[in-house]
Amino acid sequence: MRITSCAVLLAFGCVSTAAAAADAAVDFPSKPLRFIVPFTPGTGMDNIARLVGEKLFESWKQPVIVENKTGLAGHLGAEQVARAAPDGYTLVVTASNLVITSILYPSPTFNPMKDLTPVMIAARGTNSLAVNPGKGYRTMADLVAAAKANPGKINFASAGVGSPSHILLAEFEDATNTSFLHVPYKGTAPGVNDVIAGHVDAMFVATHTLRPFIESGQLRNLGVSSSERQRSAPGVPSFAELGITPGMPAWYGFLAPKGTPAAVIDKLNKEMTRILELPDVKSALEKTGLDVKPSSPQALQELMNMQLARFTDIIRKNNITAN
Structure with missing residues (x-):
């Protein structure tokens, strides 16, 4: 009899809890x-x-x-x-x-x-590989070839150690069998500024953030880390088109x-x-x-x-x- 009573009380408690949660949703937000x-x-x-x-x-x-x-x-x-x-x-x-x-x-x-x-x-969202137009990398193939010819010497900026742009760089190196010189910054903006100034060669940047710099000619977009072309950058090839495994989408x-x-x-x-x-x-x-x-x-x-x-x-x- 005691077991039955406990079971009834437990069931009643569960029903009461569920009802309270439902009531909270009805009144939400107050x-x-x-x-x-x-x-x-x-x-x-x-x-x-x-x-x-x-x-x-x-x-x-x-x-x-x-x-x-x-x-x-x-x-x-x-x-x-x-x-x-x-x-x-x-x-x-x-x-x-x-x-x-x-x-x-x-x-x-x-x-x-x-x-x-x-x-x-x-x-x-997606990320794109941006380079300084004055560095001579007109295509992704140009950058990859240069990196293979000069392992660990081409500067590649990121928004900081462990940032998404750093993780993307590591994925890119694995996918292309290359090695770059990682240059971590404290945030995206200073890294982008130094790519524009020519102090570093490349950086992964959110595609939507990159757009004004591409339109002004300050940066060049070599490829979007995605499986297909993006509406925001229709003229830029996807990594999949280039035979490169895309990084994890944002x-x-x-x-x-x-x-x-x-x-x-x-x-x-x-x-x-x-x-x-x-x-x-x-x-x-x-x-x-x-x-x-x-x-x-x-x-x-x-x-x-x-x-x-x-x-x-x-x-x-x-x-x-x-x-």
């Missing part, structure tokens, strides 16, 4: 939301956060506060969200480098892969603290998917070179798991450590 962007204003994540935030305010009548919290390649902002209440009111708007930092900055108190819950992929997405009710995650996902598919929002983001492709939470989790395995292998193989 106060302002916060989007933490762990990078500077003007980045892809920042643009997505502000566009989606404006539209959420229109539909839900609750303000969305966008905060830029930089540090440790996005790690600090993500950790702040992981420590927030798991109620759906605080989200991190970040990118695939979140997976890289989980490997490079192991912590007993924060693991992005375990302490955050995916909400969705908002958009995907994603931009939303994540919530672990333990956020599934019903709240679902409500956020559905409304933000609707917003991202609005013609004006989609057009605004695609003009910056992003490919708007909203996904389910499960799709983001699967992609992160796949990237974790691949990035771990690359980082260990190349002995990459955080600064």
